[in-house]
Amino acid sequence: MSPKTRFNERLLSSFLMIASIIGGLFHLYTGGIGTFSSMVQTVFHWLIMFSIVFLLYPKKRERNLLDWVLTASSLAVGIYILMTWESRVNRVSPILSALEIIVGVALTLLVLEASRRCTGNFLAITALVFLIYAKIGPYLPGILRHKGYSWHRVLSTLSFAETGIFGNALNISSTFVVLFVLFGAFLNASNGGKLFIDISYSLTGSSRGGPAKTAVLSSLLMGTISGSPVANVVTTGTFTIPLMKTAGYTSEEACAIEAVASTGGQMMPPVMGAAAFLVAEYIGIKYGELCIAAFIPAMLYYLAIFVIIDFISIKKVWLVSIEANYRY
Structure with missing residues (x-):
C-alpha cells in the first residue's frame, strides 16, 4: 500500500x-x-x-x-x-x-x-x-x-x-429510529449478538435440524433489538451459515434460511423496522400498541419457519444436530 x-x-x-x-x-x-x-x-x-x-x-x-x-x-x-x-x-x-x-x-x-x-x-x-x-x-x-x-x-x-x-418520515427517523439503531449497535459491540447465538444454540443445537433452528432463534432474538435485516444477517449469519453448511445444508439452503429468518426481525417487537414508526405516526396510535399487535404475527412467522425446517430435516435424514464446541 x-x-x-x-x-x-x-x-x-x-x-x-x-x-x-x-x-x-x-x-x-x-x-x-x-x-x-x-x-x-x-x-x-x-x-x-x-x-x-x-x-x-x-x-x-x-x-x-x-x-x-x-x-x-x-x-x-x-x-x-x-x-x-x-x-x-x-x-x-x-x-x-x-x-x-x-x-x-x-x-x-x-x-x-x-x-x-x-x-x-x-x-x-x-x-x-x-x-x-x-x-x-x-x-x-x-x-x-x-x-x-x-x-x-x-x-x-x-x-x-x-x-x-x-417531513414526517425523516423526523421519525431522527427522533425514534436512530435511538433504537444506536441501542442495537452498542449492544452488538458489547457482544450482545454472541449472547443471543449462545442462548439459541443451547436451546436448539441438539434437536433435529438444530443448526438451522439456531439460526432462526438467534435471528428472532437479534430482531428484538435491531429492525434491520442486513444488521441481523451480519451479526448472526457469520456464524450460523457456516454451521448449517457443516451439518449438510447446501449453501443456497443455509443462505435462504438465514435471509428469511433475519427478514422477520423487521416485524419482531420491540424494535421493528423503520416502517413501524411511520405506521404508528400515520394512523395515530402509540408505538407500544403497535408492538403488541405485531407480536403474534411475528411469532407465527418464526413458528412457520421452524416447522418448515423440521420438515426439511425429516426429509433429509442426514441433517442431524451438531454436538460440538464452536468458536467464532
Whole structure:
C-alpha cells in the first residue's frame, strides 16, 4: 500500500469516526437531555447521515474525488438550511432566490443519488417520475390530470418545508429510529449478538435440524433489538451459515434460511423496522400498541419457519444436530 493510499484511508477513517461520534452524541443528547426544534433535529440528522453515506457507498470500489465532492456538497447544503430556515418560516410566497434554487436542486439531486446508491435505481427513478408528474399534470388525460405546480413551488415544498424531504418520515427517523439503531449497535459491540447465538444454540443445537433452528432463534432474538435485516444477517449469519453448511445444508439452503429468518426481525417487537414508526405516526396510535399487535404475527412467522425446517430435516435424514464446541 502506497503512502498516498494509507493517508487516504486514515483520512477516511478519521472523518467517518468524527462524523459518527458527533451524530451519536447529538442524538443521545436530544433523546434524553435537551431538545431542539423539529426542523433543526431533522436537518442535522440528515446532515450527519449524508456526510457519511457517499463514503460508505462509493460509486466504485475505490472512493474517488466525486464521493468527497458529494459529501462536501451535503455538508454545505445542510449547514445553509440550518442557518436560514427560521427566516423562511413566516414566508408566504413560494418564490425562491437564486441561491435557494441552487440549494434546493442540489438537495434533491443528493437525495436521489443517495437513494440510488443505497437501494438501487428503482426508488430513485420512481421519485424522479413523481417529480416530473408534478410539472406535467395539466397535459395528462383523465384521472392523472391536475393543475400542475411551478418548479419554485416544488422546490420550496421539497427542500425548505416540513412536508417534503424534511417531513414526517425523516423526523421519525431522527427522533425514534436512530435511538433504537444506536441501542442495537452498542449492544452488538458489547457482544450482545454472541449472547443471543449462545442462548439459541443451547436451546436448539441438539434437536433435529438444530443448526438451522439456531439460526432462526438467534435471528428472532437479534430482531428484538435491531429492525434491520442486513444488521441481523451480519451479526448472526457469520456464524450460523457456516454451521448449517457443516451439518449438510447446501449453501443456497443455509443462505435462504438465514435471509428469511433475519427478514422477520423487521416485524419482531420491540424494535421493528423503520416502517413501524411511520405506521404508528400515520394512523395515530402509540408505538407500544403497535408492538403488541405485531407480536403474534411475528411469532407465527418464526413458528412457520421452524416447522418448515423440521420438515426439511425429516426429509433429509442426514441433517442431524451438531454436538460440538464452536468458536467464532
